[in-house]
Amino acid sequence: MSDRAAGTEPDLSKDAVARYAFLADLMIGRQPPPLDLVELGAAPGDQIAGLAERGYRATAVDLGLASDAWADGREGRMAELLAGAGVALVEWNLEDEPYPLPDESFDVVVMTEVFEHLREYPIRSLQESIRILRPGGHLYFTTPNSAYLGNRLRLARGASVYTPLPDWVSGLPHARHAREYTFDEITELMERTGFTVVVSTSRHFHVDSGRQGVARPLKVAMNTVARMRPTFGPCIVMVARKPLA
Numbered sequence: 001m002s003d004r005a006a007g008t009e010p011d012l013s014k015d016a017v018a019r020y021a022f023l024a025d026l027m028i029g030r031q032p033p034p035l036d037l038v039e040l041g042a043a044p045g046d047q048i049a050g051l052a053e054r055g056y057r058a059t060a061v062d063l064g065l066a067s068d069a070w071a072d073g074r075e076g077r078m079a080e081l082l083a084g085a086g087v088a089l090v091e092w093n094l095e096d097e098p099y100p101l102p103d104e105s106f107d108v109v110v111m112t113e114v115f116e117h118l119r120e121y122p123i124r125s126l127q128e129s130i131r132i133l134r135p136g137g138h139l140y141f142t143t144p145n146s147a148y149l150g151n152r153l154r155l156a157r158g159a160s161v162y163t164p165l166p167d168w169v170s171g172l173p174h175a176r177h178a179r180e181y182t183f184d185e186i187t188e189l190m191e192r193t194g195f196t197v198v199v200s201t202s203r204h205f206h207v208d209s210g211r212q213g214v215a216r217p218l219k220v221a222m223n224t225v226a227r228m229r230p231t232f233g234p235c236i237v238m239v240a241r242k243p244l245a
Helices: 014-030 046-053 067-071 077-085 123-132 149-156 165-169 183-193 215-228
Strands: 036-040 057-062 088-091 106-112 133-144 196-201 235-241
Touching: 014 046, 014 106, 014 133, 014 235, 036 046, 036 123, 046 057, 046 077, 046 106, 057 077, 067 077, 106 123, 123 133, 123 183, 133 183, 149 215, 183 196, 183 235
Parallel strands: 036 057, 036 106, 057 088, 106 133
Antiparallel strands: 133 235, 196 235
């Protein structure tokens, strides 16, 4: 994989690189390329570009508004990245349905760190995901865990666990978190949609990013806790399968 697709550019955070690598390993282990794959909410583009370079026939769906700002990249970076990797780009707001994608046209749907940004009945994004998946296809999904151990400790000392106030005062509406979820809630939403959850786990993807020094051993410990007790981990990671029938 090229340095670009591996996310080694300085404007891509290390925690995103770790998450991309983890999800790619899950996909390749279950559904190796070449297959038809779509990423819903693809900004900043590095994840889908990397998957395309691994051999997937890739499509990206994104709002197209401030897409380069997600990784503090220069204007036009995402479009160039996708074009260079041979990724088809569909500009679409995931709040609007149906998505402009045919029924049962993909083997893999990827939706990472997107669900928490959706405001209007986000289960519709799962319904659209199962619609566009072929029978037996898989959804690879991540979202923050609202019941993360760190959040529990913040609440216990009276601190906020919500999106910072400046994002609610003047930030982009689609950039802030509308709602975060627990493992049980996401499992219920998957099952209501018709998915079967086949992987439910958690990791601390920020071990190599953010504060280091004395904070690093704490992050390593939290990653260990997340592996053993996913409901305490910071990130919900799920793989859900569309039934064959």
